[in-house]
Amino acid sequence: MKFEVTILGSSSATPVFNRNPSAQLLNCNEKFYLIDCGEGTQQQLTKYNLKAARIDYIFISHLHGDHYFGLIGLLSSLHLNGRVKPMQIFGPKPLLEILEIQFKYSDTTLRYPLEFFPVEADESRQIFENQDLIVKTVVLNHRIPTTGFIFQQKNRQRKLIKEKTDDIPMVYYTALKKGMDVELPTGEILKSEDYTTPADLPRSYAYCSDTKFDERYFETIKGCDTLYHEATFMHDLLDRANETHHTTALQAGEIAKINGIRKLLIGHFSSRYKTLQMLLEEAQSAFDNTDLAVEGRTFQL
Amino acid sequence: MKFEVTILGSSSATPVFNRNPSAQLLNCNEKFYLIDCGEGTQQQLTKYNLKAARIDYIFISHLHGDHYFGLIGLLSSLHLNGRVKPMQIFGPKPLLEILEIQFKYSDTTLRYPLEFFPVEADESRQIFENQDLIVKTVVLNHRIPTTGFIFQQKNRQRKLIKEKTDDIPMVYYTALKKGMDVELPTGEILKSEDYTTPADLPRSYAYCSDTKFDERYFETIKGCDTLYHEATFMHDLLDRANETHHTTALQAGEIAKINGIRKLLIGHFSSRYKTLQMLLEEAQSAFDNTDLAVEGRTFQL
Numbered sequence: 001m002k003f004e005v006t007i008l009g010s011s012s013a014t015p016v017f018n019r020n021p022s023a024q025l026l027n028c029n030e031k032f033y034l035i036d037c038g039e040g041t042q043q044q045l046t047k048y049n050l051k052a053a054r055i056d057y058i059f060i061s062h063l064h065g066d067h068y069f070g071l072i073g074l075l076s077s078l079h080l081n082g083r084v085k086p087m088q089i090f091g092p093k094p095l096l097e098i099l100e101i102q103f104k105y106s107d108t109t110l111r112y113p114l115e116f117f118p119v120e121a122d123e124s125r126q127i128f129e130n131q132d133l134i135v136k137t138v139v140l141n142h143r144i145p146t147t148g149f150i151f152q153q154k155n156r157q158r159k160l161i162k163e164k165t166d167d168i169p170m171v172y173y174t175a176l177k178k179g180m181d182v183e184l185p186t187g188e189i190l191k192s193e194d195y196t197t198p199a200d201l202p203r204s205y206a207y208c209s210d211t212k213f214d215e216r217y218f219e220t221i222k223g224c225d226t227l228y229h230e231a232t233f234m235h236d237l238l239d240r241a242n243e244t245h246h247t248t249a250l251q252a253g254e255i256a257k258i259n260g261i262r263k264l265l266i267g268h269f270s271s272r273y274k275t276l277q278m279l280l281e282e283a284q285s286a287f288d289n290t291d292l293a294v295e296g297r298t299f300q301l
Numbered sequence: 302m303k304f305e306v307t308i309l310g311s312s313s314a315t316p317v318f319n320r321n322p323s324a325q326l327l328n329c330n331e332k333f334y335l336i337d338c339g340e341g342t343q344q345q346l347t348k349y350n351l352k353a354a355r356i357d358y359i360f361i362s363h364l365h366g367d368h369y370f371g372l373i374g375l376l377s378s379l380h381l382n383g384r385v386k387p388m389q390i391f392g393p394k395p396l397l398e399i400l401e402i403q404f405k406y407s408d409t410t411l412r413y414p415l416e417f418f419p420v421e422a423d424e425s426r427q428i429f430e431n432q433d434l435i436v437k438t439v440v441l442n443h444r445i446p447t448t449g450f451i452f453q454q455k456n457r458q459r460k461l462i463k464e465k466t467d468d469i470p471m472v473y474y475t476a477l478k479k480g481m482d483v484e485l486p487t488g489e490i491l492k493s494e495d496y497t498t499p500a501d502l503p504r505s506y507a508y509c510s511d512t513k514f515d516e517r518y519f520e521t522i523k524g525c526d527t528l529y530h531e532a533t534f535m536h537d538l539l540d541r542a543n544e545t546h547h548t549t550a551l552q553a554g555e556i557a558k559i560n561g562i563r564k565l566l567i568g569h570f571s572s573r574y575k576t577l578q579m580l581l582e583e584a585q586s587a588f589d590n591t592d593l594a595v596e597g598r599t600f601q602l
Contacts, residue, residue, distance in 0.1 A: 014343070014377075014382065015344050015347065015378075020344070040341045042316060042340070043316050043340075043344075063403075065373060065377045072370055076366045076370075094402075095406075097402065098402055098403055102364075105364040105393070106366055143408060144408050
């Protein structure tokens with residue numbers, strides 16, 4: 001099952017040096033989840049040949065503009081392009097008010113249902129579930145109410161051994177994949193373990209932006225396979241990071257290490273950094289398996 | 302005196318094919334006026350090496366998103382980049398409400414004064430004047446209240462003949478440029494016409510987007526030197542143009558011809574047109590001196 005994320009924006013606060021504000025597109029089993037939506041996200045989707053029309057779920061972490069100013073434009077374009085299927089949006093409650101006032105004055109009645117789910121930043125909770133995954137919030141420590149999100153695959157099914165199952169009616173596949181043995185009309189028993197291999201372990205992706213270093217949210221992200229964590233500043237600007245409720249690259253590395261993460265992605269870089277190599281190296285000094293979450297890169301989760 | 306416009310966006314409705322939604326930057330005597338501000342305008346300014354910080358006046362024609370969704374991001378970036386000088390914004394009254402609600406929920410108190418001037422779309426009136434120019438509205442016919450804008454240079458001064466005035470104290474230049482004769486302490490009279498050449502004629506730029514063909518606004522734009530006019534569709538889609546309150550390329554050419562315009566720029570192209578040559582040729586069939594107002598081009602007005 002596909003489980004990958006493509007980075008659409010890596011810039012904090014303002015767009016600079018061809019870095020766009022925050023947005024990421026998660027593909028889980030060919031369903032598409034947009035995480036944050038800074039200005040120009042729809043242009044970024046076009047640039048990387050990703051279809052905005054395929055997005056069915058949007059998660060907005062907080063109401064600083066670099067995380068949502070592109071949402072109204074994306075929703076409007078989908079409307080103009082004839083979307084009819086619903087769009088589910090998860091984000092801070094006032095987001096709906098902000099969207100509605102703009103639809104009102106442009107005299108726009110959306111052609112598709114917009115289903116809005118207000119997200120509170122008081123405690124971590126599950127906010128979504130479908131066949132493929134569960135989404136939980138992470139309560140972050142920022143200047144305004146902010147949540148991260150954990151996208152956690154559900155228990156996976158065992159995998160059929162193709163050579164052995166070609167002669168078995170497909171109607172039995174589901175049971176075998178679920179680990180159940182099957183009795184044929186002839187009385188023959190097919191043991192699941194003979195016809196399938198064990199399921200892949202379910203994987204999880206945690207998205208944490210924006211926040212200061214705060215142990216209170218570590219419990220929620222502990223053991224996630226991949227962690228995206230903001231790393232706005234180098235550690236020599238720790239005071240500035242604390243003051244603005246952001247994280248340094250070194251801290252991001254430490255967070256990954258403390259919480260048993262497999263792979264760390266860092267992003268949300270301050271416009272003071274024209275190049276990013278030193279941020280990467282600083283994070284890697286604490287946690288080796290770190291990569292830069294920059295525009296156009298896709299990571300298998 | 303510099304009087305030129307740079308096109309930042311030529312797309313209607315949605316960004317496509319590297320065409321961005323509407324925005325233009327007018328430079329009049331090194332003062333900068335932004336006209337409309339679709340999503341991604343701040344990125345377009347960066348792309349063309351234009352300094353957003355130098356903009357002091359913003360004019361928004363109406364509240365369809367492709368004309369203003371980039372404004373909140375631009376204003377926020379100026380705030381984050383430390384702007385202190387005022388920004389004057391002219392646009393439909395609800396625009397301020399839309400901006401304020403977003404500043405409120407991001408807990409943003411702008412570091413610079415935002416001076417908002419509501420623009421009504423009931424009749425053409427002067428809404429701005431400084432040393433260089435006068436701005437008047439054009440009442441357009443669109444689905445929601447919409448105005449165009451005319452940027453009209455004020456009476457220009459006569460130009461000094463450098464070879465003749467090198468030996469004259471600079472203190473007399475202003476009077477000579479205004480056409481006044483000057484009496485020196487020696488009793489000698491300097492005649493303005495001996496030391497200056499006539500002023501250039503004041504020029505004017507009319508911006509008309511979005512609107513259907515409607516003779517009622519012709520009186521306002523008559524005789525303008527340069528007219529930017531939307532040309533969303535080819536004339537074979539006249540019914541669609543009428544229905545959506547837009548103009549065809551042929552109509553745009555006719556409007557320029559009827560109103561004694563010197564040069565026509567067309568833009569706001571439908572996403573159905575991958576290339577624009579046929580729109581240009583259609584407009585030129587009615588008015589030869591037509592050009593495409595596409596991203597990155599600068600026109601002397």
